[in-house]
Amino acid sequence: MSILSGLEPREVFQYFEELSRIPRGTFNTKAVSDYCVKFARERDLEVIQDDLNNIIIKKPGTPGYEQSEPVIIQGHLDMVCEKTKDSKHDFTKDPLVLYVEDGFIKARDTTLGADDGIAVAIALALLDSKDIPHPPLEVLFTVDEEVGMDGAKEIDLSQLKGKMLINLDSEDENVVTVGCAGGATFRMNLSIDRKPEAGTCLDVTIHGLRGGHSGTEINKQRGNANKLAGRLLNRLDQNIKISLADIQGGAKENVIPSTCEFTVLVQDSIKAKKIIEDMFHTWRAEFGADEPDLNITVSQTEHSEISVMSNSDMKKIIFFINNCPNGVYGFSRALKGLVETSDNLGVINSDERKVSFVFLIRSSVSSKLDEMKETFVSWAKFLGGTYGISSEYPAWMYREESRIRPVTVETFEEIYGEKPEVSTIHAGLECGLLTGKKPELDCVSFGPQMCGVHSVKECLNIESTAKTWTVIKEILKKCK
Structure with a gap:
């Protein structure tokens, strides 16, 4: 019908x-x-x-x-x-x-x-x-x-x-x-070593964000689930011992990701969940009514042995997610109020050998688009990753x-x-x-x-x- x-x-x-x-x-x-x-x-x-x-x-x-x-x-x-x-x-x-x-x-x-x-x-x-x-x-x-x-x-x-x-x-x-x-897609892979490790396994999902178009809605400062995951992982790593097993967030580089999932092993699950809860309340206060459905779900499995990333690789991954550029990078000088340059960390994927990142970079000024590409190339070289730039359009x-x-x-x-x-x-x-x-x-x-x-x-x-x-x-x- x-x-x-x-x-x-x-x-x-x-x-x-x-x-x-x-x-x-x-x-x-x-x-x-x-x-x-x-x-x-x-x-x-x-x-x-x-x-x-x-x-x-x-x-x-x-x-x-x-x-x-x-x-x-x-x-x-x-x-x-x-x-x-x-x-x-x-x-x-x-x-x-x-x-x-x-x-x-x-x-x-x-x-x-x-x-x-x-x-x-x-x-x-x-x-x-x-x-x-x-x-x-x-x-x-x-x-x-x-x-x-x-x-x-x-x-x-x-x-x-x-x-x-x-x-x-x-x-x-x-x-x-x-x-x-104009725009371009930037992809970077960071290689990882893995090892088996036992502990309490926490599956953490950040979800309920509005998401949206990474161009027309980037100026609305909507939550990027991938970036929030980096911030939460960084807070956990600073306060307790964790080991990162997997991280997956977003599906398309041109979509502001509304969901990100990661799995960590922890020795103190009570303290870990308290840190997660505190971060949730912090985000709710920061976003206010802009992200009314923002939520974090945690499921726990006791005494699991799983494959996790080496500590040094994990810290490198967390460092990059937490510090990489994301969002509005500059406004137009000619047309006041119009976003000129931005980027979106649209996708994170991990497998046994690497963690992959996909960004969409945009700018109405070709030289600023080149500057953003150079910035991400510098990140990849600094971290020892491989990278590629594709899908460029004027x-x-x-x-x-x-x-x-x-x-x-x-x-x-x-x-x-x-x-x-x-x-x-x-x-x-x-x-x-x-x-x-x-x-x-x-x-x-x-x-x-x-x-x-x-x-x-x-x-x-x-x-x-x-x-x-x-x-x-x-x-x-x-x-x-």
Whole structure:
């Protein structure tokens, strides 16, 4: 049964629900890409699918618009796959379980995939329309945006004639984005030696944090579970004898981690649990209402013998987690209040031989991005670790002269009754890579209101989606 059938715009939510039935996590986009190919062929539209599953669909202009300049509509097919600790959802095969609550669409115990499924749904609705005036449309769906924009890096833009591009990968209503930060993923491995050791085993889980998008929400100072684990481990190590067995936190570098788990052996479990309890109360006082569900769970096993890290390796790991840069690193000097440079310790994983760390670094200034990369390289060399830098993408620089921006601003003012905020954002958008490949592209980005993006609390505002649908139809009507 359809969950969204009673919502407007009906045609948009119909496609959004269909997309929600297709598993489409990053690197698992073949099925959704093939769905788009089938959609286009059923409507006799020109479609191009490349080896990475990127899609280009072309639709002629409606009567009176046949000779108009094409407009490119762009979004990405993949979604971030996060779920609650108790969820049994399998992102490789299970459809999302949608529900409607208080004017929002949500997914049961998982991310919703409105980032960027709503862009795909809007574009499909435009392609399927028969009564919406528009110039020739060139719809571009990229893949693997969420972990480095690999699809945008590889797409052949020579197949596009349009020079004006509307990106639908923004999440704040009545905001027109005209620039974004560049970024890079930094990975570091620290080798460890292990030994068997006996003692009381404590499994500690820091959980309940809000998490969120490591770009757009980094300025909200939300708790990073990995960093909190480093602080707690450091406090334990300073006061009692501990041995670290394992640590696992976060799932994606572009998500502020809401959970981190570690296992330690202790000789004095009573004192250890008292330190943990005191730290919990300290954090509750520090975060206040910003992290209402923050919690620490401890389970205990007596007289266990397990494999633990050597003391020197453990201290090195704790030192790094506790002291590495994380969060806002600098604010823009040109646009006051805008985050310029940041990083996010998104993932920590340990195995028998190493502990791995994954960071996402962002900056709207290329020299500051280079500085952050150099900082992390210095850390890796200082600690004797191995490292790599990947998934780099450029900033999308603000364009002084634009044709699409004034039309977009004018349309927003007509629909909303006030001028939109025209801004740049501290997050990666594919416009940076696309304009790097095709410098003549004139881009804007906007989208309906969402919250909790990249987390299990992700939701899509229904009324805002309807307004976005009206806005894009009016923009296209004006592009004659």
